[in-house]
Amino acid sequence: MITSLAFRLTKRFGAKVVLDDLALEVRGREFVTVLGPSGCGKSTALNLLAGLTQPTRGEIRLDGVRIDGLPPERRGFGMVFQNYALFPHLTVGANVAFGLVLRGRGKAEIAERVRRMLELVRLTGFADRYPGQLSGGQQQRVAIARALAVEPRVLLLDEPLSNLDAKLRLEMRGEIKRLHADLGLTSIYVTHDQAEALSLSDRIVILRDGRVIQAGTPAEIHDRPQTVFVADFMGYRNFFPLTVASEEGDTVLARAGALALRGRTVVPLRPGDAAVAAVRPEDVETTTEPPGPNVVRGTVRLTEYLGREHGVEVALEGGPTLTVRLAHPVTVGSALALRLPPERVVILPAEDGAR
Template identity: 55%
Template sequence: MTAFRQLRLDGVTRRFGDRAALSGLSLTIDRGEFIALLGPSGCGKSTALNCLAGLLPLSAGGIWQDDQRLDTLPPERRGFGMVFQSYALFPHLSVRRNVAFGLQMRRLPRADVRRRTDEAIRLVRLEEHATKLPAQLSGGQQQRVAIARAVVLEPSLVLMDEPLSNLDAKLRLEMRTEIRRLHQSLGLTTVYVTHDQEEALSMADRLVVLREGRVQQVGTPEELHTRPANRHVADFMGYRNLLPLRVTGTHGGLVAVEGPGLTLRGTPAVPLSAGDRVVAAIRPEDLRPGDDGVPVTVEVVEYQGREVAVEARTDQGVPVHVRAVDRPAPGDKITVRADPARVLVFPEEAS
């Protein structure tokens, strides 16, 4: 594995005609970090990964590995491993031959190919399946083959493009743990693309949230979960209640906000004044039944084990998402409230 201290993206931009799919991405990745590029479809995360891999040329900016410029090099000279969403396995080759393929293309000695292939297969726990074809494997096993094929090359950087999106829920959980285990045990540097915020929170050291090709926020999972930079990051990080309101007053670091049938207090993300139009962001788990709250009518109830997810509406028709321990029935009238510290208030212009 080629040693490096930092991978640096300086103003990386990729245009398709007049449209910028990625605009001015600047990011420094330390060796050994696990970075997740996160955002909705079309936000530019896969474009960023393909620019890193060398599959797309840059329209502007540069990519550096320590003092070496990489964006002028072809993909095969960058020394990166890549795991695709589709796995991209050779259907006519066994697990062993799929994993060994890249080493053989590099014309390594036969003994080295055998040793490194055996080690990679062992790392992903597929020893019993080494002679099988991809069609004889489960989706999770095929994904492990794709990972083994990437890490067997001992790359300086591993790029993963939504590798778990084709798996069922149970396999996704298992493979999340497996990928994180391999990252730690091999000392990999990983850039991982996903649209799943739970997946990114559980795996990454830092997250990069993109929207329409631009970075919205870079930070640790804890920072993005508790202190999203704007309403778009809040929306993507699970704040399902995004309520358009107006500031009626400020007091002691909190703001009072009102709207049709809604009166709340919250924590401003930036200084706000009375009369400002704002968006209040609240997670469903922070909006719970309680006295002296906002009256709402229950419309939909979903059982989720220890809690139920409730969709309700205020008397003025504003939809709200609530978590409850007791199970209300559709048509029930309840009141809901939230701790002001858990209500984040963003200026409307941040939209």
């Protein structure tokens, strides 16, 4: 069991700074997810921690002791790669045994551990098959068994579910959560899928261009995004540029033309500040209230059947489009009055090159 993994890392490839003094402390048994768009440096960060790449500058400390000088096999980390990276010419059993052989463990011990690991990922009886004879989900479980076989002090997972279909992804998400808890693991999980991050994590770290731009519990990140970038990543879909008109504690009123929205602030804003109001499609509701702040009128432009709900695009009077989810069907061309509940609207500082 570890107490903490702390690192501060800078990585350049040529002139390009891929990780810019990325600092994080992970506590023992914590499940931390690093969430960010393609190219933001997620895999680079994991590869540095695993020792597969060397940092330009920085350090990694496990329980206070520097480990960044150690080769990968002496760090005691397990890694699950996005593309599984199983050895195709080795059987499932030999794949799982690989790290143990590398560490010079005895034959009997290896056989017993391989058996236990395959049982853990529910692949008992698959030891003699080759990776090519397995489904994607089974291969992924072999990759997880291989990473766990060495009893890793920290488990590193690089988008382990991205190649799986939706149903299998949900199943494996549950498996990873179960293994993390049952084995008392400390895990760092990389993904660009917000649903995965929300469901798995104790803490989410949002990365943009190699920097942490927000970190917090899933609820904090979900409900209190501090930037348009994070809000966009967390499922907010409607963004309206506005100017702050007045503030009252942690709510403000912001306007642009006829549109007036009251909403919560996470970052302090003053009258006159340029702002962006963000609201999720599922938080908008139909209303019979007269027009006023947070009540808007528009015309249905497009509808989309989503199963339990209807996705609806509404052209608001005055120009902008609002994307909403409604429980009941509406027809294209009809007029709608909608309410954006102030407690569900987040007013964020406008950022340069927003989104």
